[in-house]
Amino acid sequence: MLERIARDRIATLFLVTVAVLLAVGLAAPGFLAPRTASIIWSNGLVLMLVALGIFPVILTRNIDVSGGSILGLSAVTLGLSLNAGIAMPVAISMALGAGIAAGALNGFLVAVLGVPSIVATLGTLGLFRGVMLITTGGEWIEDLPEPLKMLGARSFAGLSVVGIVAAVAILVVWLFLRSRRGRWVMVTGDNRAAARHLGLPVKRIEFLAFVWAGVMASVAGITFAAQIGFVPNQAGSGIELRAIAALVLGGVSLLGGVGSVAGVVIGVIFFTSIDTTLVFLKIPAYWNDLIGGAMLLGVLLIDGRLRIALEARDRAARYRRGDQTSSTTRKLEDAA
Amino acid sequence: MKRYLMRWEVLLLGLLVLELLVFGFINPRFLRPSSMLFGTSDFVQVGIVAVPLTFVIIAGGIDVSFASTVGLCAITFGIANFFGLPLPVALLVGFATGALAGLLNATIIRLTGLQPLVVTLGSLYMFSGAATVLSGVVGANGYEGIGGFPAAFTALGYAQIFGLPMPLFVFLSFSAVLLVLLHLTRFGRLVFQIGQNENAARHSGMPVARVQMLTYVMTGVAAALAGVMLSAYFGSARVDLGSATLLPAITAAVLGGASIYGGQGSVLGTIIATFIIGYLQQGLQMSGVPSQISSALSGALLVLVVALRHGAALLRDIIPVRTRQID
Numbered sequence: 001m002l003e004r005i006a007r008d009r010i011a012t013l014f015l016v017t018v019a020v021l022l023a024v025g026l027a028a029p030g031f032l033a034p035r036t037a038s039i040i041w042s043n044g045l046v047l048m049l050v051a052l053g054i055f056p057v058i059l060t061r062n063i064d065v066s067g068g069s070i071l072g073l074s075a076v077t078l079g080l081s082l083n084a085g086i087a088m089p090v091a092i093s094m095a096l097g098a099g100i101a102a103g104a105l106n107g108f109l110v111a112v113l114g115v116p117s118i119v120a121t122l123g124t125l126g127l128f129r130g131v132m133l134i135t136t137g138g139e140w141i142e143d144l145p146e147p148l149k150m151l152g153a154r155s156f157a158g159l160s161v162v163g164i165v166a167a168v169a170i171l172v173v174w175l176f177l178r179s180r181r182g183r184w185v186m187v188t189g190d191n192r193a194a195a196r197h198l199g200l201p202v203k204r205i206e207f208l209a210f211v212w213a214g215v216m217a218s219v220a221g222i223t224f225a226a227q228i229g230f231v232p233n234q235a236g237s238g239i240e241l242r243a244i245a246a247l248v249l250g251g252v253s254l255l256g257g258v259g260s261v262a263g264v265v266i267g268v269i270f271f272t273s274i275d276t277t278l279v280f281l282k283i284p285a286y287w288n289d290l291i292g293g294a295m296l297l298g299v300l301l302i303d304g305r306l307r308i309a310l311e312a313r314d315r316a317a318r319y320r321r322g323d324q325t326s327s328t329t330r331k332l333e334d335a336a
Numbered sequence: 337m338k339r340y341l342m343r344w345e346v347l348l349l350g351l352l353v354l355e356l357l358v359f360g361f362i363n364p365r366f367l368r369p370s371s372m373l374f375g376t377s378d379f380v381q382v383g384i385v386a387v388p389l390t391f392v393i394i395a396g397g398i399d400v401s402f403a404s405t406v407g408l409c410a411i412t413f414g415i416a417n418f419f420g421l422p423l424p425v426a427l428l429v430g431f432a433t434g435a436l437a438g439l440l441n442a443t444i445i446r447l448t449g450l451q452p453l454v455v456t457l458g459s460l461y462m463f464s465g466a467a468t469v470l471s472g473v474v475g476a477n478g479y480e481g482i483g484g485f486p487a488a489f490t491a492l493g494y495a496q497i498f499g500l501p502m503p504l505f506v507f508l509s510f511s512a513v514l515l516v517l518l519h520l521t522r523f524g525r526l527v528f529q530i531g532q533n534e535n536a537a538r539h540s541g542m543p544v545a546r547v548q549m550l551t552y553v554m555t556g557v558a559a560a561l562a563g564v565m566l567s568a569y570f571g572s573a574r575v576d577l578g579s580a581t582l583l584p585a586i587t588a589a590v591l592g593g594a595s596i597y598g599g600q601g602s603v604l605g606t607i608i609a610t611f612i613i614g615y616l617q618q619g620l621q622m623s624g625v626p627s628q629i630s631s632a633l634s635g636a637l638l639v640l641v642v643a644l645r646h647g648a649a650l651l652r653d654i655i656p657v658r659t660r661q662i663d
Contacts, residue, residue, distance in 0.1 A: 063453075109639060114646045116596045118398075118453070123639035126583055130632015241457055254451045286472060290465025296458040297444060304448025 009251035009303070010263045017270045024277045031280055038159070042152075042227070044272030045166050046071070046220045046236075051243040051268050052169055052261075053216025056209040058247060061189040061256025062110055062117035064210060067217045067243060069128035070102045071236030074218030075225045076132045078148075079141035088147055096218050102128055103214020107207035125240070133233065141231040152226030162223040169216065174261040185209065189256025245296050246271045344593045348608040355612060359619030366622050372615075373501060377493075377569060379614030380507040381406070381562040382581050383607060386588035387511045388554040390606045391518060392452075393589055395551045396531040396598030401441060401456040402559040402585070404464035406578025409434045410563035411467045414482030414573030418474050423489060431560045437463060438556025442549035467575045481572035493568035503565055507610075510561065514554075515603040527551065531598030584613050587638045613637070 025032035050067045057064045078095035082088065102124070109120040151161045159167075176182040188195045188205045196202045220239075225231055244254075250267025252259030271292065278288055360367040385402045392399045413430030421429070437459070445455045474482060497505045518524040526547045530537045538544045559578065567573040592609035594601030613634055620633060 109643060113643050115639075115642050119590050119596055119642050120639060122583060122586060123635045123637075123642065126587075126635020127632050127639060128635075130635060134632065241460070244454075245457060245461070248454050248457075254454055284472075286465070286468040288465065289461045290469050293458050293460070293462030293465050297455070297462060300448055300450055300455060300458060301444055304450050308449060 010260065010266055013250065013263075013266050013270055013299075017266065017273055020277065021273060024281060028280055031277075036276070036280075040269065040273050040276050042160060042163060043276055044268050045162060045227070046224050047239060047242055047246060047272060048166050048265070048268045049169065049216050049220035049223060050236075050239050051246050051264055052166075052173055053213040053220070054240065054243050055173065055247060055252060055259065055261075055264050056185050057117070057213045058244075058252055058254060059185050059189045059256060059259055060206050060209050061192065061254075062206060062209070063244070063254065064106060064117065064121045064213045065240045065244070066102070066106060066121040066125040066128055067213060067220075067240035068236040068238060069125050069132065070099055070214050070217035071221040071224060071239065072231075072234075073102060073128045073132045074098045074221035075231045075235050076136055076141060078222055078225050079144055079231045080135065082145055082148060083141065083143065088145075092222060095222055096215060099214040099216075099218025099221070100211055101214070103211040103217075104207075106214065107210030110210060111203040111206040129237070136231075136233070138233065140233060144225060144229055144231075148226050149229050150226075152223065152229075160226075162226055165219065166223070169219070170261060170265060173264075177261065186257050189258075191257075242271065243268075245292075249296060249299055345602060345605045345608060348592070348605055348612065352608055352612050352615070355615060355619065359615070359623060362619075362623045366619055373504070375618050376504045376507075376611075376614065377501050379584070379610070379617065380503045381566055381578070382584045382588060382614065383507050383610035384510060384562045384565070385555065385558050385578070385581055386585040386592075386606050386610055387514050387603055388551070388558040389585055390589045390592065390594050390601050390603060391514070391527055391551040392555055393594040393596060394518075394531045394598060394601040395527045395548050396534055397445070397452040397548060397551065398596070399438075399441060399452065399456045399552060399555050400582060400586070401437065401459040401463055402555050403578045403582035404460050404462075404467060405434055405437045405556055405559035406563040406566070406581060407575045408437065408463045408467040408470075408563075409560035410567045410573035410577050411471050411482065411575060413560075413564055413567060414485075415470060415474055417485055418482055423486060427564060430564050431557055434556040434558070434560025434563070435553050436556070437559070438553035439549070441556070442552040445552075446545055446549070464575065464579070471573075471575055481570075481574035483572040485567065485571065490568055490571045493565070493571070503569065506561070506565060510558070511603060511607050515607075518603050523547070523550075528599060531600070533599075584634065587634065588613055591638060591641055 021032070050071065054064050054067055074095040077098040078091050081091040081094050086094070106117075106121055106124055109115045109124070110117045153160055177185070184195070184200050184205055187198070188200060188202050192202055195205075217236075221236065224235055228235075246267040247259070247264060248254065248267075249270060250259070250263030250265070252263060252267075274292055274295065275288055278291065356367065365371065385406070389399060389402065409430045412433040413426050416426035416429040417423070441452075441456055441459055444450075444459075445452050448455065471482060492502055495502045500508070518527065526537075526542055530542060530544050530547055534544060562581070563573070563577055566577045570577075588609040589601065589606050590596065591612065592602065592605030592607070594606065616634055616637065
């Protein structure tokens with residue numbers, strides 16, 4: 001049983017999520033409805049997109065904490081250009097361009113200059129937020145046009161356009177990681193030196209991972225603007241930490257090379273459903289951080305202990321096998 | 337002589353002087369001794385947490401939870417005061433909270449063997465959540481804070497010792513103690529050696545777990561110090577007192593020369609870096625630059641300095657080959 005839990009983190013997390021939702025459903029009738037699932041999905045969209053972006057970066061054993069600021073920067077780019085009367089497709093591609101540029105700066109600092117990724121992205125976290133505030137002059141962007149808000153509205157089967165985009169993104173990352181080049185990302189994170197000796201373009205892989213994180217953060221920014229309908233100054237601030245927490249919860253190792261898309265999705269859904277159930281149970285919002293943080297630490301503690309226990313058991317088993325072989329050889333020696 | 341001149345701290349000091357000169361040129365009022373001296377009260381809390389954070393980073397760890405520990409300790413201190421405990425006991429409660437927070441971080445990191453960043457990220461949420469919930473206990477909802485401190489205590493926030501404002505005096509004396517601790521004692525050498533190579537340190541019988549735990553506890557206690565000091569300065573204990581110290585403190589430690597991979601760093605560098613960052617924000621504000629731009633510039637400063645250091649290292653890798661050819 002213990003082994004099952006430790007070996008299959010995703011299934012366990014899935015069961016825990018279902019159990020929590022069922023328990024809430026018992027406590028508050030009317031919670032278990034298809035509508036709730038659709039609410040959780042749309043509430044988690046922004047977090048999901050940011051997490052999907054940071055995921056490949058963490059797979060290469062780097063980290064990107066500038067996601068929240070890139071989100072804000074792209075949302076502001078989108079909002080300002082839309083309000084200046086630029087057509088929506090152009091405005092959206094400008095927002096994506098901002099994300100690509102921001103991601104490329106991160107990638108340049110880390111992959112080319114060799115700055116430790118946590119330091120580089122902490123710096124750009126402040127930098128991008130500052131650039132965003134300079135362009136807006138510190139004011140909120142309001143009165144976004146109706147067509148943009150339509151992207152965030154549920155249109156069919158309880159899904160919005162941005163919801164479908166997120167689903168496609170999940171599929172793309174899943175397919176990519178199964179492809180030949182997708183495995184390169186894993187290899188780079190697992191053992192960078194070995195990957196380099198195998199002839200993989202390690203620096204380019206790292207660079208592209210950061211660019212991907214920038215693109216996804218800007219898609220998250222567009223989603224944010226579409227769902228909320230305005231862009232506050234603090235748009236997206238702190239979401240990168242939530243995304244990393246969700247990734248860790250979903251079994252993605254910060255030491256690189258380990259993680260799955262299913263884990264990312266279930267990690268994000270777990271985090272979002274906690275928030276949603278707290279709202280449903282009418283628990284004041286200020287409990288969110290305490291409960292979320294305690295759950296994260298709890299999962300980490302249990303998971304870490306289980307892993308250590310399993311390793312110890314595996315080692316003991318190896319020693320036992322070693323003993324048996326040595327005793328059989330001793331018997332043979334005795335016989336001889 | 338060259339050995340001393342080529343040090344990173346000397347370069348930082350030069351940067352600080354250059355920065356002060358530039359701001360003095362833009363706005364001569366910036367260089368008035370009184371504004372430079374009392375302006376420090378707005379940023380020394382960054383230094384108070386950054387110096388022990390340097391210890392954590394040198395010993396191979398990282399702590400991001402201090403930003404909420406500051407608020408949490410201020411809140412427990414405020415609550416103890418609210419329930420009529422005498423001031424020394426209330427202070428003790430605040431500092432004990434900080435020490436416990438550090439101990440919790442270190443214990444979980446030790447027990448799980450996980451990366452410190454992940455664990456302290458979790459406690460960053462948990463501590464700020466706990467602080468918010470606790471402040472609700474005494475009816476101070478949200479961010480308005482817990483007030484009602486004795487006048488003698490709030491006066492401390494503006495008191496002067498040897499002509500120095502209280503916060504600056506606390507910062508300087510606290511970091512002087514830590515400077516001696518890191519660079520002149522056995523404990524300090526242990527911190528460096530554990531950061532250089534944790535396994536080697538363990539195999540040679542050094543108390544790795546205990547030293548690392550102490551560095552986290554020190555950061556917790558320093559966060560409590562910052563929390564109490566800010567409560568005195570603002571006259572109320574708020575949940576978000578420390579949230580603005582997260583990035584500047586890590587920036588100060590890294591700018592001061594601490595390597596994020598451990599084994600490198602200095603207290604003096606962190607102290608100078610604190611002043612660089614603090615005066616940068618103040619100088620920009622006094623030159624009429626909005627505070628949003630100053631946050632962008634301090635982010636850019638971190639990126640630039642670290643990129644320069646790594647770029648210089650890259651150059652050094654290339655250049656020796658050429659000099660050998662010339663020989």
